[in-house]
Amino acid sequence: MELNKIHLTSSEIAALWTSYMNDSMAKAILSHMMAHIEDTEIKSIIQFSYDIAKNHVEFLIQLLTEEEYAIPIGFNEGDVNINSPQLFSETFCLTYVNHMAKVGLLGYSGMISMSARDDIREYFTNGLIETTSLYEKSLNVMLDKGIYIRAPYIETPSETDYINSKSYLSGLNPFTDKRPLNSIEISHLFTNIQTNSIGIKLCLAFAQTTSIKEIQDFMFRGKEISDKHVSIFRQTLLDDNITTPGSPDVCVTSSTTRVYSDKLMMFHMSLLSAAGTGNYATAASASQRSDLALNYERLSLEIGKYAKSGADIMIKYNWLEQPPGTKNRKKLAQKKED
CATH class of the missing domain: 1.20.1260.10 (Ferritin, core subunit, four-helix bundle)
Known part of the structure; x- marks a missing residue:
């Protein structure tokens, strides 16, 4: 063929x-x-x-x-x-x-x-x-240019071992000490700090250049969510005495002139929300400490609600383009009958 x-x-x-x-x-x-x-x-x-x-x-x-x-x-x-x-x-x-x-x-x-x-x-x-x-x-x-932020360093492993206790997977009990983070968990916490930091800057830029109050509020809400998530991930690292350096000069200018269409800005936020949900799902499945997995699941729900409100706004203004799909056979049949 x-x-x-x-x-x-x-x-x-x-x-x-x-x-x-x-x-x-x-x-x-x-x-x-x-x-x-x-x-x-x-x-x-x-x-x-x-x-x-x-x-x-x-x-x-x-x-x-x-x-x-x-x-x-x-x-x-x-x-x-x-x-x-x-x-x-x-x-x-x-x-x-x-x-x-x-x-x-x-x-x-x-x-x-x-x-x-x-x-x-x-x-x-x-x-x-x-x-x-x-x-x-x-x-x-x-x-x-010296602006790339490397992931945190850890001690060089000198030996290998197996997990010999179920307590390795625990982390929800506030009355027991949590085990130290492993390298896989650190890498995902660091990555999600970086991605949310990018989101914060985009939300600020989009908020100050839109003329629609509803979209401005949506962007500020996105910034608040990302700020919250960054704080949670940073604190998790700090609890293990792991510090993450701040972002370099990744600032937004003071311009309030329209740059991008509201449709584009809203679409971009839906793209970032989808990527963030995927990152959290990967991190949750890779994290062996139960408190980390639960955190990712809880924060994913927050992103999901935020994305849903964004989709509602896009539908309201007729900006949400429909992906290709199959025909509604029931409606076709009813139309034929009519």
């Missing part, structure tokens, strides 16, 4: 639709960042990231057109005010791209595993390779 006779599966359609939405959003975000960055090293990273997103959008439009599938609405030049003042510091732009590259690495690996057609797998494999390169390039610049 010829390749062009093989129809796209539901998983492949879902992956392509998601890729288009994310890359079209990235194009808008990065285009404004590029317009204000003067540091040549950082600008080259932003340009590289922008080119990846631009090429992906062009490829997806061509592919979906050939497959006779509707092109998603996504985002375009109308969703960004390219002439507005600088919103983020150059350091934040670099940190943001590095963070989103991490999200992309997870996303593309999953999309590859959901795809069967050769050309679709090739596209997502190339996307994974490009995103790996973006992560490496951005990380190297961050290291050179």
